[in-house]
Amino acid sequence: MTRGEDVLLAVDVGNSNTVLGLWRGDALERHWRLTTRRDSTSDEVALSVRGLLGDGAAGEGASAARVIFGREPLFIEPGVRTGMPILYEVPQEVGADRIVNAVAAFEAVGGPCIVVDFGTATTFDVVTAKGEYAGGVIVPGIAISAEALFEKAARLWRVEIRRPDRVVGKTTAGSVQSGLYFGYLALVDGMIDRIAAEIGGSPRVIATGGLAELFGGGSEKIEQIDPLLTLKGLRLIDERNRGG
Numbered sequence: 001m002t003r004g005e006d007v008l009l010a011v012d013v014g015n016s017n018t019v020l021g022l023w024r025g026d027a028l029e030r031h032w033r034l035t036t037r038r039d040s041t042s043d044e045v046a047l048s049v050r051g052l053l054g055d056g057a058a059g060e061g062a063s064a065a066r067v068i069f070g071r072e073p074l075f076i077e078p079g080v081r082t083g084m085p086i087l088y089e090v091p092q093e094v095g096a097d098r099i100v101n102a103v104a105a106f107e108a109v110g111g112p113c114i115v116v117d118f119g120t121a122t123t124f125d126v127v128t129a130k131g132e133y134a135g136g137v138i139v140p141g142i143a144i145s146a147e148a149l150f151e152k153a154a155r156l157w158r159v160e161i162r163r164p165d166r167v168v169g170k171t172t173a174g175s176v177q178s179g180l181y182f183g184y185l186a187l188v189d190g191m192i193d194r195i196a197a198e199i200g201g202s203p204r205v206i207a208t209g210g211l212a213e214l215f216g217g218g219s220e221k222i223e224q225i226d227p228l229l230t231l232k233g234l235r236l237i238d239e240r241n242r243g244g
Contacts, residue, residue, distance in 0.1 A: 009049075010234035011073075012097060015120040016143075017210060020052065021231035031228060033210070074241060076100055081240045085132045094133065097230055098125045101208060102133050104233030109204040109224065114195055116188060116222060118209035120144065124191055126199060134199065137191060142184045142211060149176075161211075163218055185218050192221040 008023040014036060021031040032052055040048075074080070076096035084103050088094050101115045106127045115125040118141065125136040140148075142161060150158050159173045159180070167182050169175030196203055207216040208229035216225040226232070 008235060008238055010231045010238070012100075012230045012234065014097065017119075019228075019231060020049070021228065021234070023231075023235050026235075028228065028231065031231060074238060076234070076237060080237065082237050083131075083240050084127075087128075087132050087134050095123075098123055098136065099133060100230050100233035100237060101125060102127050102233075103236055104226075104229045105204075105206050106131050107236055108226070108229075108232075109206055112199060112201050112203040114192060114203050114205045115229070116192070116205065116207045116209075116212075116216075118142070118207065118211035118215055122188070122209075124195060126195060126203070128199075129201070137195070139187065139191070142180065142215075145184065146180055149180075161214070163214065181215075181218070185215055188215060189219055189221045192219075 010021045010023060012019040016036055018034045018036045019031065020034070022029045034048070076082075076099065078092055082099055082103055084099065084106065086094060086099065097117070098115075101117055102125050105113050105115045105125075111127045111129045111131055113127045115123075115127070117123045117125070120141050120143070122139050122141050123136055124138075126134040128134050146158075146161060150156060156172065156176055159176050161180055162177065163181050164174055164177045166174075167178050169178045192205055204224070205222050206224040206226060206229065207219070207222045208226050210227070212225050212227050216222045
């Protein structure tokens with residue numbers, strides 16, 4: 001994250017996608033979702049970000065801050081003030097995005113709560129009633145699961161991952177789509193039930209990530225969908241480290 005006088009550029013670099021958000025005060029003015037390219041140089045990233053921000057915002061901040069602005073961004077790493085105790089046995093093992101999501105979710109809905117992040121992996125992150133990061137679950141994402149099926153089953157072909165009209169498929173493509181969508185949805189809802197039974201109480205459940213709207217809309221357990229949750233968490237943590 002990099003901040004100008006009143007503007008913050010928050011950047012969430014994921015395995016598959018990079019999401020950028022331009023905050024002016026408490027307002028998210030613009031946001032973008034890009035494909036993460038691991039072989040891009042800092043100069044290439046800087047040019048891309050300049051193009052997105054435009055000339056008027058070019059001095060406001062970016063992940064390539066050293067190249068564009070000559071200033072260091074704030075990274076979410078050990079030592080950064082998040083305002084959330086981490087109960088993991090080895091706190092350093094928790095992905096930064098998971099902590100950021102937990103911070104944003106607790107701010108939005110309180111605790112206890114569960115964050116389901118539909119990314120390359122699907123993660124379930126648990127926050128206690130006291131606002132502590134309790135731990136979570138990691139499962140293969142739906143795209144990874146689908147790709148494994150198509151690679152190993154020679155007679156099954158690739159289909160679009162979407163919600164089919166019925167559970168019982170009448171064609172091979174329909175059967176595969178049903179298994180991918182409703183089968184994965186059953187995994188998600190079943191995992192939420194197991195987490196809730198283990199921690200007790202009635203945790204609020206919020207979903208984020210690229211496929212949050214697709215699966216969140218069909219879930220019986222997910223009550224709120226916020227694809228921009230991570231960007232909101234980054235802004236909160238930036239404020240806590242500025243003492244604002």
